Amino acid sequence: MSENIKHKPRLRIGMFVHLDLPWMAHPFFTSSFKIRTRKQLETLLQLDLGRVRIDLARSDPEPEDLSADDEPEGDGDAEARDQLRADLEASxxxxxxxxxxxxxERRKRLNLCAKRYRQSVALARKLMSHLRSAPAQAAEEADELVSQMVDDLTADHEATVQLVNLKSQDENTYHHAINVMALALVLGRKLKLDRENLRLLGLGALFHDLGLQRIPSQILHKKGDWNKPERALYEQHPRYGVEIARTIGxxxxxxxxxxxxxHEHLDxxxxxxxLSGKALGALTRIVSVVNRYDNLCNGTYSGRGLSPHQAVSSMYTKDRARYDPRVLTTLITNLGVYPPGTVVRLEDERVAVVISINPDDLLRPNVLVYSSEIPSDQALILDLxxxxxxxxxxxxxxxxxxxIIEYLNLSDKLSYYVQSGPAKGR
Structure with missing residues (x-):
């Protein structure tokens, strides 16, 4: 339903309005919003916007003030109104x-994070290729990769997990390794590990799936469930990984x-x-939690991924006995109620994807918002x-x-990295 803006008594606080103008053709931050303040109302009344559409279903307007007068006539009044309009619009x-x-600035930081993620994946691919021909070089390259991220974490107490939206991903093994490393290091930092243990944690996370090199590709890339022999072979990859790791020396x-x-569990x-209980070391307990989370989100080799919200919920409600409660709680605290990668609908009906959390308010993360009126490369990144x-x-x-899927650059796989810098304003 639309209302003419000149009918002032009918346009009031609580109404949800749509402005039929391009985003850069009006001074409001969005083209659809609920009038919440007197300033917003007065600005709408004074600006020369012609007609304003009102969505009555999403409005809860204040009672109409029937004593309100129309605009006074007269040249002096017109001049005052023009000046007020100009001042309001300029403001x-x-x-x-x-x-x-x-x-x-937020987009610049987001792009930098994506660039560093891609560089990390490329370095992981390179060092894995050196494992057999030059194992010492591979270990050195791995230490360089991990140390850089540890530097970021230890230099900035407010580093958070950041969604890196990549439309197309190949060689998922390397993406998984970087995801697990980034998530593990954030948790390790929150759990107050010292720098050396963070380095060991990062290396363990980076190499945790080393043994998959000995699992036939037809099993790893099989569509559908594995049969018992296939699963039994897959479950040997931790042992194979230990054998390969020892040859590196x-x-x-x-x-x-x-x-x-x-892949061992506390229970x-x-x-x-x-293995169970005290047989599992502190670093293992961290990697096992984040490895499971990333596998749930991105799908195991024979399974389909869950949404980040579903993954966190499943781990907490169904599998809690498997994991160290302190580590699992830290994971949930640092991913939030709406983990990065969660697609959400806002109260004003806009659709968005969560890109990072606000540590001080887990219900109000940072989101990238879909809008048909704004180019996707300029999409709004809001701190809720x-x-x-x-x-x-x-x-x-x-x-x-x-x-919407194309605009938000959504894919079937989620990628995570560490975004350093103040949490506010991201």
Whole structure:
């Protein structure tokens, strides 16, 4: 339903309005919003916007003030109104441009994070290829990769997990290794590991699936469930990884332990040895949690991925006995109620994807918002802790249109990296 803006008594606080103008043709930060303040109302009334559409279904307007007068007539009044309109519009444009500058900075940081993620994947691919021909070189390259991320973490107490939206991903083994390493190091930092143990944790996470090199590709890439012999062979990959790690000759024992135990569980239900309790080291407990999370999100070799929200929920409600409770709680605290990669609908009906959390407010993460009126390379990146709206619900990708999937650059695989810098303003 639309209302003419000149009917002032009918346009009031609580109404949800749509402005039929391009985003850069008006001074408001969005083209659809609920009028929440007197300033917003007065600005709308004074600006020369013609007609404003009102969505009555999403409005809860204040009672109409029937005593309100129409605009007074007269040249002096007209001049005053013109000056007020100009002042209001200039003020609003100043606010909007300031927020656009913040958006550009957020996007710059996001692009830098994606660039570093790709560089890390490339280095992981390179060092894995050197394992047989030059194992000492491979170990040195791995230490360089891990040390760089540890430097970022130890230099910045506010580093958080960042979604890296990559439309197409190949060689998923390397993406998985970087995901697990990034998540493990963030948890290790939160669990107050010292620098040396962070380095060992990162190396263990990076090499944890080393043994998959000995699993036939027809098993790893099989579509559908494995049969019993196939699964039994796959479950030997931690042992194979230990054998390969020992041939390298330079990997510390703590790293080899992670490689051999990353599928073991606290309750003894894991593999290959069914270890439990105190038999599992502190580093192993961290890698086993983040490895399981990433496998749930991105799908194991014979399974289909869950949404980040589903993955966290499954681990906490169904599999809690398998994991160190302190580590699992730290994972959930650092991924939030809506982990990065979760697609959400906001209270104003906009669709967005969570890109990182706000540590001080897990219900209001940072999101990238779909908008048909804004080019995708300029998409809004909002810190919901600074916005009036909030998340209404999480969505499955199957509920989205192809346009939204393309705009948000969503893929079947999630990639995570560490974003350093102040958490606020991302």
């Amino acid at each position: 609003l444009w100043e606010e909007k441009n300031a927020r656009i500058r913040v958006l550009k 330079t990997l510390p024992d703590a790293v080899i332990e992670v490689i051999g135990q990353h 003894g239900s894991g593999y290959p040895d069914g 802790s600074e916005e009036e709206g909030a998340i209404r619900e999480s969505l499955h990708q199957s509920e989205l249109t192809d346009d």
